[in-house]
Amino acid sequence: MRPLALLFLWSLVGCAESPGVDVPGAAYLPDAGPGADGAAPRADDDAAALPPGSDAAAPPPAGAAATYARLCAACHGPLGEGGAGPALTGLGDRDRATLADRIARTMPPTDPTACEGACADDLAGLILDTFSLDPGTCDAAGALPRRVRLLTRREYASSLRDLFFFDQVECQPARFTFDPGDRQPGTVHVAGSFNGWPGTLAAGGLAMARVDGVYVATADLPAGRHSYKFVLDERDWVPDPDNPLTEPDGFGGHNSIIEVPPCEAPPDPAAFTAGVPPETRPEGFAFETHVASGRVTAVHLEAYLENAERAARAALARGGRWLPCAAADAGCPARFATEVGARVFRRPLTEAEAARYTALARDEGQEAALTALLASPGFLYRSERGVPDGQGRYRLTGHEVAAALSYFLWGTTPDAELLAAAADGRLDTEAGLAAEARRLIADPRAGEALGTFAVQWLGVEALPTAAKSAELAPLFGDDVRQALLDQTRDFVRQVVFDPDDGRFASLLTAAWPVPDARLAALYGAPAGAPAPDGRAGVLGQASVLATYAHSDQSSPIRRGLFVRQKLLCQELPPPPPNAGGVPDVDPRATTRERFRQHTDDPFCRSCHQYIDAVGFGFEGFDAIGRHRTTENGQPIEGGGDMNDLEGLGAGTSAPYADLATLGALLAESEAAPACFATRLRRFALGAREGAADRCAVLALQRRFLASGGDLRDLLLAVVTAPEFTTRVEEAP
């Protein structure tokens, strides 16, 4: 039965056979003094200080890997691990000529003429060598080419914030608290110089609310010094007993004093990326970090120019500690160019660059020089060109490593400490790199990049503009959508960085409370209460449930595919032509009944057995993720089957009753954590895994599994892997 079903499948598809505004830290300013700048890029011989991975095998010929990715990976998996077609691993004892002949004659099934002769022989070599290597011993340095990475819009905006706006004081409302002690006043309000000393609430007194026995109030006050008193029952005027700052009130008593510091509204990062088109992502690549797609057209370039002008003007108008000198000072143009330039470019300027930007600052002014720096390729691209490592490959320079670490772990430009570590060579050693990585992972700023990863990993980014039916839309307003995105982002962050957690399993199984009053109606429980209805982990979050649904109905197909593709990395071919769309809406039937054709018809079943059986278990949740027990008057049949969890065609069955159980099944599998590791790797490296990366990917997966799904260790593993800092010459 199983082989028959798979045969169907293959014949169908051709597979036969805001933490950055920390003021005191000023993290993005370099240390004062000569040590922090002026260091030349590391010389080649120094750069080899970090030993590369084992040189047991050279990378496979790039041509074969590319051919494999183009013709074979869709069915056999990007690493030969199998998918809709059989696995190609462990064939090391086969005869190369025989395999090559078979490839030439029969592969790919859709066009057996596509790879013959030398092409087939190279592929056979790839399968026999690369796919049969023991990942414990093979070369994990990978095959990423020397390259440059265009900043994403998010990285660009965060970088500007941390370069120029890091030391601003954000506006906070003034907060008043009054502990009445033994008194039991009916009302308390604040009267002061800022509101005209009103004696009553009706006259404009700032009302205080009683919370846990204490009266509190907040107000947005202008910067400066304000005096105030509390007024009890609109009769008794008393100074703030907890505030030692007072002044005479002119009536023999005292007023309390509050000093409101000058503040600024934080800059809107979107304003600095206006007009820059969204990042392009190839089909199936979930992250905006795809390196090869980062391309600058005239539309981009013009937007970069305008944004650079705008940001330079804003940064200079505001000033701040990033500005090294006053324009009129002697020698300022050179200091401005080299010091600001080194921060913007994340590395010391070359002599030619220093001369050019010094001249600009001197002749045209600081704004022109800063505009030029911000529109420069030196800012827009971060280099991963590396320097020769003496063994035929290239190792990233310390400054390149600093940028790679920072943009992956923090989503922004390196801070002063990281740049200092680059300058003094610490990032050229394994231990130094790991130490800096640990520091970054432990910092609250790591939450920002991880939040970006989380919503892209789960594919829920488009929730704010997802279409919902006229009936559901009123229940699913902008505030609800935003609250759902925040929930998922915050949940993943909390799991990853909770010192007592940090486990992959928790992403799928942890119980969570309703996070926000805005979601109380949707989740059917008040804010703070445990989420009901078997919701746990990300599977039970309405961001996921509503994204993987239609506008007006649930979608077992999308939800099943979500589990297969996003959580298990199990790719299924696209639906065949004439597949039929969503079955007609039938006012008397449940969704499960309507989709029964998929499993009754053997043609459909070959694929849908892997999709619908999983997706049906989500039927207790409607198109916006609300819990339901009936549909069109019929009871919802509970449960699904997480069949073939570890790989398509395995023939296993794992029935589950609710999403918490499904989450536990996934959490205990090997396939789900292994998949997660490859997804995080994609986000970090901005490239899909290919045949030549097999050793690196397997090494990462093994370490993650061996650690029991330790998420913070996985972050560390990604950046300390040889492939993070090794590049190869791109094949001509």
Added chain:
Amino acid sequence: MGNHLNRRRFLGVAGASILGLPALFRPARAQVEPARRLIVFYFPDGVAGPSADGEPSLWRVSAGAPLPDQLAALTPHRAACLFLNDLSMGGTDEGSHPGGARKLLTGVDGGGGRSIDRVLAQTVGADRPHRHVYLGAMANWNGASGDKHISYPEAGFTAPPWDDPVEAFERLFAGQVADPAGPDPAAERRRRLRLSLLDGIRGELAELKSGLGPSERARLDLHLEAVREVEQRIGDVAQARDPAACGLGPMDIDRGQLYAPEQFPAVLAAQSELLVQAMACGLTRVGVIQASHHTSELIMSRFAGTEMYDPGFDMRSHQASHYGPRHDLERREFRDYFAQRRWFVQQYAAVLDALAARPEGDGTMLDYSLVLLCSEVSDGNTHAHRDMPFILAGGGAGRVRTGQVLDTGGARHAGLLAAIGQAMGADVPRFGDTASPPLPGVLS
């Protein structure tokens, strides 16, 4: 039925086409001047073509017979249209929406080539301040990216269109009309600084390229190309343009609702008008309008005032396209699909109307333009890549033999793209991975 369908008219279009009626209009300078501009108008998810059960295409045009119902909106422009029957995009990825989208304008399997619009932008379009204008209506919605976009500035890579007509207007028209108060010294200084800054970028890009392999260098070359274009644009601003031709009435677009399907018709109409106006103003020769994207979730039953309108029922483009094995009017999916396709053709006809309403030379802008209608598959249910629904309208300054039905006998569509290239005056002797020469019968 309320949707203007008529069974007899369905049957009436099924016969074989007749070749080669003479074009009804040709400007006098026919053989001398190339077409002045190209507009590509794309809509998603194909048409009611040959059904899975073998019923004939409901798109096919026959000479002498009324236009089929799906194309009825083109009747007033029939003489300006070249109808192409039986064009094929080849067997690779047949049955796939993304596979079709990749081939559509590149003529290369897998999108492995620069698309014809970009080739023209970088050649005959390079004398305009905007070499290429790519406008979308909900074309980036739902994170649509990669092969959901049809314009390939480089082999293997698309760029996203502008989905916001207000932003597109500002970026296209800003500074294009001379200030009547005379030159502004501050603006002059900004222009000078920008030019010097671009010069610096050019040098730094050259430096950055060192040590990189061919595909990385190609990425930076695209950046260099962009530098050249923007330099030229800045230099070009000094040219005074006619304010009457370079303005646009107020756009009634809610920018906060760009991804609300209710507003889709207004956005698409605004983008069409904007592109035509930008061309009238001389800002660009090459433009692409992309309505949504393949496998579209666009809820077309929310278009008020259309025959699809049903606010209580969500009918999406892709959902309707899988209407079943037959052209079955009893099925809601098919009725709606048919109505949707008619609507898209109406929007294409509106572009032709806009061009025809603007005088140019001894005729109208339409006489000097090429306007290509296309979708990434033929029949929306079978996803076939044969018998593709291409229509080429506009006289192209007499370079194209409009007013006829061309039975291409299954020729590859790259030949049509080559013909468009040649009609535009570019040196495109062959195009696509089939190295197709211009399709016989297209050029006059």
